[in-house]
Amino acid sequence: METYSHSKIETFENCKLRYKYRYIDKIVPDVPKSIEAHLGSAVHKALEELYMKVMQKEIPTVDMLIKWYSDEWELTFTKDILIVNKSMALKDYFNRGVEFLINYYLKHQPFKDNTIATEEKVEINLDEEKKLVGYIDRLVHNLEKNEIEIHDYKTSASTFAKQKIENGRQLALYALAMKEKFGKEKNISMVWHFLAHDTKTVIPISNERLALIKKEVIELIDEIQNTKIFPPTKSFLCNWCEYRKMCEAWKTPRGQGILGI
16 A cells, blocks of 8 residues: 655645656755754644643643754754745844744743643555555644644744635645544534734535545546656745755756756
8 A cells, every 4th residue: 555645645736757756766955954844844743732731731841942942943943944035134034923822822821721642643544555644733622612623733924825724625634533533423623723913714625625625635646646747836836845956947968957936
């Protein structure tokens, strides 16, 4: 049984050549991590620590939350981290993460929403030949509504990214796994925390919608498995692509780089 993830499928949709480099050729590029990825990872780790304490019936202080963030930032920081947006310095990105966490803490304390898991691994057997795996940032059993909530944190400031995420399928796929775990009749809601905008979006999802998404993903995986030619797709995402230096779309006939988008 072949295993897929939301990011693997999304990579194919965004750029087939990047998919080939990463998942078929298994090329490990020697490129730095982006500052956006570093920031997001540190924020996620701090929130994971927060809710692990909450599940142990402890309420950490906001200072503890910021310390966890700062420690993770320092622990995973490397000098070659990529900063595409030259109008922002390294300290600006660090301070942005601090702002995200303080705002989140003040809005959600004392954290009594009944969190039951963090970084929950999910596996969905789409059919006899295809399996999808992923991790849920936080899982909540909303006792008031008697429903399961799938929470996800996003640190991107892009409005376009926010709209794409809300209309995407990532949490819907995780909802399929939760239906298998808690029962088909259990109500499921998808909850996105857009930390850069200090907003939360909650969208219930029906069994009918989940059935359509499952069918769509199975068809997309069939397309992936039957694809023989993997052309590049140039977009703004190329600025963060780890394979850009070797990509045929970014080379002139003489092998020199061309202007970015």
